[in-house]
Amino acid sequence: MIDIPTEFARLLKSATRVAVLTGAGISAESGVPTFRGEEGLWSKFRPEELATVDAFMRNPKLVWEWYLHRRELMSSVSPNPGHHALVEMEKHFKDFTLITQNVDGLHRMAGSKNVLELHGNISMNKCFDCGKSYSGEIDLESGHLPLCECGGKIRPDVVWFGELLPARVLNDAFDAVARTELFFSVGTSALVHPAASMPLAAKRNGAYLVEVNLDPTPLTPYVDCMLRGKSGGILPRIVEMMKA
Ligand code: BV8
Ligand code: ZN
Numbered sequence: 001m002i003d004i005p006t007e008f009a010r011l012l013k014s015a016t017r018v019a020v021l022t023g024a025g026i027s028a029e030s031g032v033p034t035f036r037g038e039e040g041l042w043s044k045f046r047p048e049e050l051a052t053v054d055a056f057m058r059n060p061k062l063v064w065e066w067y068l069h070r071r072e073l074m075s076s077v078s079p080n081p082g083h084h085a086l087v088e089m090e091k092h093f094k095d096f097t098l099i100t101q102n103v104d105g106l107h108r109m110a111g112s113k114n115v116l117e118l119h120g121n122i123s124m125n126k127c128f129d130c131g132k133s134y135s136g137e138i139d140l141e142s143g144h145l146p147l148c149e150c151g152g153k154i155r156p157d158v159v160w161f162g163e164l165l166p167a168r169v170l171n172d173a174f175d176a177v178a179r180t181e182l183f184f185s186v187g188t189s190a191l192v193h194p195a196a197s198m199p200l201a202a203k204r205n206g207a208y209l210v211e212v213n214l215d216p217t218p219l220t221p222y223v224d225c226m227l228r229g230k231s232g233g234i235l236p237r238i239v240e241m242m243k244a
Helices: 006-014 053-058 060-075 081-092 106-110 167-179 195-204 231-243
Strands: 017-022 095-100 115-117 120-127 154-158 182-186 208-213 225-228
Touching: 006 182, 006 208, 006 231, 017 081, 017 167, 017 195, 053 060, 060 120, 060 154, 081 095, 081 106, 081 231, 095 167, 115 167, 167 195, 182 195, 195 208, 208 231
Parallel strands: 017 095, 017 182, 095 115, 182 208, 208 225
Antiparallel strands: 120 154
């Protein structure tokens, strides 16, 4: 068991509207590198070099290689106890919303049903021009970059810096932020907007705000309860208390 404030314990029992925002930290224990940690994906590259439209326009091969490298990584990882704990929460709370910044698909793989993927999904591709969706393998060996039948460049179906998030997903996320009684920010450095604005918006709307993270973040001074440690260890403990 972990020691939590009375108000948090009360809400675990009485809340019906609960939301969770997750970031790369929840997948770290599955072996997926985070973005900004020392071993992070971007320790070698800078985000601006890769996760942007003009990086793709300037050097589509490099950007594709980065995503294919990450897909390779994702093909051998599986959900960890942190992901499974959120599946239990979804079953338990009447109105539960899982909002993720992650593109690794591990929440769905763990069995979460209602997942709002703010930044898209790394396993999907789409045409840059007409938006047509393309699943399946991308072959760079041929030396030719994948093109859509309309002639547009095919790209990973993720949200790059400077790009708008998918409107429906963003609206659903902000609806959840507006009505939730208990909001968890799990494994995110709370740096990337608009996702990073959600935990505080929930708190402003009256939610009790819990942060689960290895380290303090810019959000930490504002949360009602900061549980410091691995999400794979902490979230199952919270689920035990939720069910007790
Ligand atoms: C937009 C692509 C509107 C897919 C990503 C100044 C102020 C405010 C905003 C901006 C600004 N300047 C620019 C902006 C906008 C910009 C932004 O926020 N920039 C930041 C860097 C300042 N945002 C955008 O451009 C967004 N679009 O605003 O559109 C618009 C449009 C046009 C014109 C104007 C406005 C688009 C943002 C999406 C970018 N795409 N990814 C991909 O390749 O993955 S973001 C990328 O960062 C990932 O998606 C990732 O999910 C996201 C956030 O990172 P985290 O998930 O938090 O991961 P990180 O490594 O940072 O942290 C991990 C955490 O886990 C750490 O805290 C660590 O301690 C913890 N941890 C580690 N292990 C564990 C753990 N915790 C618990 N247990 C563990 N075991
Ligand atoms: Zn097209």
